[in-house]
Amino acid sequence: MAKSFEIDKLPRHVGIIMDGNGRWAAHRGLPRSYGHKMGADAFGRCVRHAKLRGIGYLTVYAFSTENWNRPSEEVRGIMDLLRSYLKNADNYKKENVRTRVIGDLSQLDEDLRQMIVRVEENSVANDGINLNIALNYGGRDEIAKAAREAAKRLMAGEIALQQIDAAMITGGLYTAGQPDVDLIIRTGGESRLSNFLLWQSAYAELIFTGTHWPDFNGEHFDRALKEYAARQRRMGGV
Ligand code: FPP
Numbered sequence: 001m002a003k004s005f006e007i008d009k010l011p012r013h014v015g016i017i018m019d020g021n022g023r024w025a026a027h028r029g030l031p032r033s034y035g036h037k038m039g040a041d042a043f044g045r046c047v048r049h050a051k052l053r054g055i056g057y058l059t060v061y062a063f064s065t066e067n068w069n070r071p072s073e074e075v076r077g078i079m080d081l082l083r084s085y086l087k088n089a090d091n092y093k094k095e096n097v098r099t100r101v102i103g104d105l106s107q108l109d110e111d112l113r114q115m116i117v118r119v120e121e122n123s124v125a126n127d128g129i130n131l132n133i134a135l136n137y138g139g140r141d142e143i144a145k146a147a148r149e150a151a152k153r154l155m156a157g158e159i160a161l162q163q164i165d166a167a168m169i170t171g172g173l174y175t176a177g178q179p180d181v182d183l184i185i186r187t188g189g190e191s192r193l194s195n196f197l198l199w200q201s202a203y204a205e206l207i208f209t210g211t212h213w214p215d216f217n218g219e220h221f222d223r224a225l226k227e228y229a230a231r232q233r234r235m236g237g238v
Contacts, residue, residue: 020188
């Protein structure tokens with residue numbers, strides 16, 4: 001299956017909103033935490049699959065700025081899944097994944113913050129795929145952060161007002177230096193962006209699927225890539 005896949009137009013940057021863990025579990029009479037656990041497995045599968053397909057950048061929405069509103073036990077469960085993923089730092093060398101965690105990390109537990117720093121440092125030379133894990137991430141917060149940085153430079157007299165343009169805001173995002181997102185896949189049946197990569201997705205193709213995230217696999221991924229390749233992107237042109 002994997003080897004015979006041929007596609008002429010591959011997205012450089014794919015974003016995934018991994019939705020439907022809770023419902024996947026509820027449909028099976030299982031606790032939501034189990035859905036997240038299976039979601040973490042699906043995440044690992046998809047990183048490997050994206051790498052196999054030659055996708056340069058993958059950004060996954062692991063935890064939004066709004067997700068703190070969930071019961072504390074569920075929040076702890078998701079953070080623990082992230083901990084166990086990050087703990088496997090050695091695997092990154094083997095798997096050749098360059099990992100970054102994007103979002104407002106200041107609100108995270110100290111141990112998690114340290115793990116993130118370590119994993120980012122340990123994976124810096126990996127060039128198989130660039131993985132961004134969006135954690136305590138919000139698209140509007142990210143744009144506001146970039147605007148504040150530009151305003152700071154303006155107030156310091158480093159730049160003129162006219163120099164604050166789209167490129168400068170892009171450069172102030174967590175994803176600075178990375179290509180815009182070409183394709184966003186959202187599982188779980190909802191058709192919205194939920195504050196994910198708002199600036200970077202200006203021209204992204206959006207694919208919404210009813211598949212719940214724990215069920216999402218390489219075949220689903222390939223289907224989305226084929227649909228992406230079949231779409232005509234005009235980027236405002238004709
Ligand atoms: C959305 O499903 C999913 C989340 C808010 C958490 C995503 C987390 C993981 C996939 C596991 C940890 C991630 C990593 C990177 C190791 P939902 O709970 O909103 O599902 P529902 O809409 O069916 O309730």
